[in-house]
Every structure is written in structure tokens, then in C-alpha cells.
Amino acid sequence: xxxxxxxIDRRNFLKAAxxxxxxxxxxSTGATANQDKENTEEKIQKPKYPQVPKRxxxxxxxxxxxxxxxxxxxxIANRIVLIKAPQWGLxxxxxxxxxxxxxxxxxxxxxxxxxxxxxxxxxxxxKASGARNLTDxxxxxxxxxxxxxxxxxxxxxxxxxxxxxAQLTDELKKWAENAKKQKLIxxxxxxxxxxxxxxxxxxxxxxxxxxxxxxxxxxxxxDSRLNDAIxxxxxxxxxxxxxKTQGMRQKIETEKDKKLVEHFLQRGFTEGQAKLxxxxxxxxxxxxxxxxxxxxxxxxxxxxxxxxxxxxxxDMAVFxxxxxxxxxxxxxxxxxxxxxALPDTPYVSDIMRYLMYYKSYDEKTEAKRLFAQIPxxxxxxxxxxxxxxAEARCPQHLPIRELIAEAVGKLA
Numbered sequence: 001x002x003x004x005x006x007x008i009d010r011r012n013f014l015k016a017a018x019x020x021x022x023x024x025x026x027x028s029t030g031a032t033a034n035q036d037k038e039n040t041e042e043k044i045q046k047p048k049y050p051q052v053p054k055r056x057x058x059x060x061x062x063x064x065x066x067x068x069x070x071x072x073x074x075x076i077a078n079r080i081v082l083i084k085a086p087q088w089g090l091x092x093x094x095x096x097x098x099x100x101x102x103x104x105x106x107x108x109x110x111x112x113x114x115x116x117x118x119x120x121x122x123x124x125x126x127k128a129s130g131a132r133n134l135t136d137x138x139x140x141x142x143x144x145x146x147x148x149x150x151x152x153x154x155x156x157x158x159x160x161x162x163x164x165x166a167q168l169t170d171e172l173k174k175w176a177e178n179a180k181k182q183k184l185i186x187x188x189x190x191x192x193x194x195x196x197x198x199x200x201x202x203x204x205x206x207x208x209x210x211x212x213x214x215x216x217x218x219x220x221x222x223d224s225r226l227n228d229a230i231x232x233x234x235x236x237x238x239x240x241x242x243x244k245t246q247g248m249r250q251k252i253e254t255e256k257d258k259k260l261v262e263h264f265l266q267r268g269f270t271e272g273q274a275k276l277x278x279x280x281x282x283x284x285x286x287x288x289x290x291x292x293x294x295x296x297x298x299x300x301x302x303x304x305x306x307x308x309x310x311x312x313x314x315d316m317a318v319f320x321x322x323x324x325x326x327x328x329x330x331x332x333x334x335x336x337x338x339x340x341a342l343p344d345t346p347y348v349s350d351i352m353r354y355l356m357y358y359k360s361y362d363e364k365t366e367a368k369r370l371f372a373q374i375p376x377x378x379x380x381x382x383x384x385x386x387x388x389x390a391e392a393r394c395p396q397h398l399p400i401r402e403l404i405a406e407a408v409g410k411l412a
Contacts, residue, residue: 066288096160112149134171
């Protein structure tokens, strides 16, 4: 097959996979096994579909799928993704105590109650959302076990959305070590959405942390401080999981947006698939964690991971140019800067994230729920604050006052 034909075939494969499901496409491209040459035993043992590649999870030594199913969704109502995901080897399931008011964990629990035999094949991850002390961590952990009908968690993030290294205490270390000894968890980690370079750098010095999850995408890959901190974690053999890899989902509104989308369609990918490939080509990362609320998204993401073609230097340049041209619309999570400028309103970075959920991820109900958790006294004065100092210091040059006003209008 010549190079031109290969590019056409790949383009058709990815496009069809995202629109109609992978099964018929893989069958037509010859990706399924040649059943005429298989014996009965091979038919039983060999997966029906191609499997998502696995990578080593840092110093744990185990291998996990490089694509993780993000569970920030109602998995009671949407159990179809749990049924279909394992067909492709998508057995890394990431959830949290607070996702959809508990319905994410409960959905996994209902699935496991009907399919207990699959538990040993799954890598289940959850988080101690909102925990302020070890008592909270323990209570959330016990509830997660109960909700998910399991007697152990493969990876437990004992600090969720860690903004400050001060939360990585000796007491937390002892809790993690004890949970491992009791075989209640296999591995322990933290996640971070804010002040990521500082938090990751501190985590790299904690030999009891096995895994970190951080925001990383085509926008943040330009951040040298973040990359230095990721290097530290990688050298410490900590497993690194990337989230928010889309850097806001694409809405084709401007000429810059059209140029980005059209470039990657010519290459044979959607821009969303290209963003996944970009992060996974960085071998420091074990996996990307992506929300997949429907089978079309699941199929599209699996197709991107299965495709073996690599991005070119021209592709990288397109991403860099687009990131630079649109940086004023993306909050990079450097909360310390806003908090220092606005000590009475330490929620700007959170509000920017909630607004992103509302606008880019169509998670309107969840965005409003999170916004409602901000103390009433803070919410009531958001429109009367002077944001000029924070705007002057913002590396992304965000119009913070304008965005806060938009958030209040949409989320309050």
C-alpha cells in the first residue's frame, strides 16, 4: 500500500469510527482476526476487538491502558459506556466521590453487582473529593467501597484538586501506607487543578505517592515551569496521568478555529483526536483520562489511540500558533497569582473552571452545582470586586472581570 493510500484509509477509519462505531470499520479494514486461520481455542482467548495499548504506571511496575474512561457522568443512567468500554481493553475507570452526586460510583457499583467476574480485570480509580482532614478521607473512602460494590480500590487519590503542597502531610502518608497494608488500596496518588508546578514538584519528593494526575494539553505544554515539574515526577518514577487534554472543547466560531480543524481533517483526524495523540506522544505520561459520555466519543477516542501514525512538526507548529492566538480565553490554573491579588476572593480559578464546564463541555448542571458551593458571602460580592490587579498579573491576559460577570450570569 502506498503512502497516499495509507493516509486515505486512515482518514476514513478515524472518521467512520467517530461517527458510526468501530466494529464495522475494523472489520472492513481487516483489523479483526482472520477467523479462517484461527482454531477454537484462539477464538475463545483472543479479544474480539483491537485492544487499547498499555503503558507502565511509574514505579508501580504494572501496566494500564493509556486511555482512561473519565467517569464524571451519571453512570447509573449511562451504563452503556461501562458495557462497551472493556471490549476495547478500556478497563481503566476513573471516578470520584462527588461525581454526579455519587451517581458515577453508584453506576459502577450496579455494573459490578451484575458482572462481579470482571472486577479483577478492571483498574478502578476514585478520589476523596472535598476532604478537609483524614476523617473526611476515611469516610469518603468507605462510602466509595460501598457504592462500587468492591472491597478494594486500585488507585486512590487521597487529595483531589490539591492546590497546596501543605496538604501532603505525614498523617496522610501514614493513612496511605496503612490502607496499602490492609490491601484496601493498591496505590495512592493526588490530583491537581491549580498551582500545578508547585504541587507536582512537591509530590516528586514524596516517595509514598505512586501516581499524580494533572491538567495537560496543547496549551499548557508551552509552560516551562509545568514541564519542569512533570520532569521531576517522571524522574522520581511517579506515574503521571493527564486530564483536560482538550484545552477546552472546540467550537468552530473564528477563522483561527476553522484553520485548526481543517488542518487536522486534512491529516485524517478530528482536532479532538489530534489533541489526544499529542499528549500521548509524550512518553512521560502513562495515560490520558477523558470523559466519554456517549459511544460516539468512546469510539472516536479509541480510534485515535489505536491509530499508529505520529504527528508531524507542522502539526506541532499549528498547535503552538493556535495556543498563542487564543490564550486569552483559557485559564491556566495559576491560582496563587489571583489569590495574592484578590485575597478576599480566593475562588477565581475555580470559577474560571466552572465556566469552562458550562461553555465548552456543556456540563451546565454540574457547573451550577459547583458554583453554588462557593460561600454565599463571596458570591454576593463577586460583581463588586476590583479585578484590575489580577488582570495585570494574569499570564494569559484574561479579561477576569468580564469572565466573572459572565459566570455570575450563567451559573448563579
